Amino acid sequence: MKHIEIYDTTLRDGTQAEDINLSTEDKIKIALKLDELGVRYIEGGWPGSNPVDRSFFSDIENYALKTARIAAFGSTHHPNFQAQEDPNLRAIIESGVSTATIFGKSWDVHVKEALRVTEQRNLEIVHDSVAYLRQKLSEVLFDAEHFFDGFKANPDYALAVLRQAYAAGARVLVLCDTNGGSLPSEVATITASVRKALPDAALGIHAHNDCELAVANSIAAVQSGATHIQGTMNGVGERCGNANLCSIIPTLEQKFARTYQCLPEGRLPQLTRISHFVSEVANVQPFSRQPFVGRSAFAHKGGIHASAVNRMASLYEHMDPEEVGNRQRVLLTELAGRSNIVSIARRFGFHLDKDEPVVKGLLKELKDNASLGYDYAAAEASVELLLFKKLARRGVRQFFRLINFRVIESKQGRDAEPMSEATVMVEVEGVEEHTAASGRGPVNALDNALRKALSGFYPRLNEMRLLDFKVRVLNGSKRSDGGTASVVRVLIESGDQHSRWVTVGVSFNIIEASWQALVDSITYKLYKDEGEQRAKLG
Structure with a gap:
């Protein structure tokens, strides 16, 4: 099995996203979870650029990481300095890390227009920067900025840059698709060319997602010889984001017949939980349709699909969701069939036949409510209460x-x-x-x-908090007096220290719709706690 190094840059490149802002405390929390997941490198930031990154490198020394190494990021030295005089390189050394990643220009037009130096001077800058850091640190990784664009424009010069970094002691040469415009076929061909030109060098890939191809490009690079992947959790990053590690890791580990290993054995089932944790700390809503780890990744809405997965999940699922710590969800909506109800009831311990009268009755009630505006696909707690009211021997008592x-x-x-x-x-x-x-x-x-x-x-209600409140105005309807009224749907997300749940209410009156959702939310908390208490008592 071929080992692939996972280099997470959520704490640095991920924070370039316009809606991501992390404090030092946030970065520490995420770094500890990434170490728990088992990534090989965690890029903590650019110590020469801002106080948050500087304090992160100071604070992370107080924690004993089990798997990951902390890397500091920076650039090659300024053209007006020698490497040993450059303040950014000194800041990397003073951060206390043993691993540094620096980027340098590999596209000749950037050398001329951005750095405004000669091509030869740029080669000296790359060599001297890597060599200086290599004298002070255990390892140096070199990010060849704009490498694929540079190779397409001038392959000899792009390779010359890599050779200088490698000769100076760079352990990994990372090929960067900085503008995110390369195609997988191009990445595969160019990576293979570099592999042939530098057969002994370790190659990496750093892809951006401007064409929605960062994951595909990263996998193409691996298939052509790269053994190091840089990306972020949930694909966050500048512009359209970075390569999404939450897609790359399971694709490589699950889709290539165990050819590649990205994480230590047994860590992959933690992926969904840690993906959601990173979103929570970053204060962004998780993307429900994200592959592998999204809430909808293994969700089935149509009755035909639900019927099929009841018989054999693989008929409509490309893998077992538990492999990445996710779960199958069968939804109750206006598109549901009796198989949806049978599947959901089974999850709660009720084994029903789809021809039983109670199933037909539940389906009718569901579709009647859906026609009024209830969204049971989003409000799974309300679904659970509905099922237990109909199916449980004692039902859900009126608290x-x-x-x-x-x-x-x-x-x-x-x-x-x-x-x-x-x-x-x-x-x-x-x-x-x-x-x-x-x-x-x-x-x-x-x-x-x-x-x-x-x-x-019920004292345990003090543990509960209202997390989110969403209102949607549905289609208006004619009133008996000739006027019009809009139906309002309210979704309320609540949570305690153990879990989160969503409930729904629908009415012409927003306060009444909110009351319905609140009552379901509190009832669900009480019902959940009562079930836990009964389980403890045996």
Whole structure:
């Protein structure tokens, strides 16, 4: 089996994305998870460029990494300096790392127009920068910037740059598709040419995704002799992003008959969890349709598909989702058939035949609700509650009963923030509770008031928090008085320290739709906790 080095640059190149901003603490958290995943290198940043990166290299020394090496990034020395005088190279050395990655120009037009030096001077800069760092550090990796464009324009010069870096002691020569415009066939051919010209050098690939080809280009480079891949978690990065390691790693490990190994044995099932962790720390919504690790990667909506995967998952799945830590999801929507319900019920321990009356009844109720605007594909907690109400022997008990609620919105003065206040009266096991709470908006106020009313009876509700709130206005409909009204769908995402769940409500009234989703969300938390308690008691 051929070992492929995975070099993660999420903490440096990934932060070039316009919606990604990481503090030092964020970078430490992600680095520890990447080490847990088993990547070979973690590029911490450019120590000469900003205080966050400098403090990262200082702080990461307090942690004992088990798998990964920390690499510092920088450029070849400034044309006006000698290598030993260059402040950026000195900053790399002072960062305390044993591995450095520096980039240099390999496209002759960049040498002339960007650096504004002669081609010979650029070769000296590349050689001297690598050689100086190699004297001070254990290893140096050289990123040949714009290599594929440079090779297409002037292959002799592009190879000359690589030869200077290699002669100076660079352990890996990384071929960069910096503009992201190369095709897999070009990458394969050029990488093979470099492999032939420098048969003893270790080659790497650093691809950008401007043509949606960064993953394909990285795999093409490996097939042509590269043994080192640079990329980011979830493909984040400048412009359209970098090569997505969450796609590259499972493709190489799963699709080539165990020809390549990217991670230590047994680490691949952690990929989905760590992918989502990185998104959480970066405060970005995970891309649901991302291959392998996305929430929809193994989701089945149509009844025909659900029927097929019930018999044999491989009929509509290219691999076992558990190999990457994901799971199969069968959705309940207006397109569902009885097989969808049978599949979901099986996941919760109910073994049904699709011809049973309860299945037909559930399907009718589902489709009736879908016609009203309920989105059960997104709101799986509401689906679970619906199934248990129909299928469980004891059902989902009524943890509380609404007596009434009221929401008041007020604003005093043009520049003052609006105030939201909600009062809620509920009954729990014959005891009435009447509370009020304020919040940032009517839904937050309702959530605060309802949980305040119930927390004395159910203390674990204090663990719960409202994470996201989405409203969609559906198609308008005619009213009996001749006017029109819009149906509103509300999706609420809630969570505790263990999990997250989404519930749905639909109404002409946004507060009523929000109330429906809130009630389902709190009921789901209570029902989930009760199930865990029963499991502990045996």
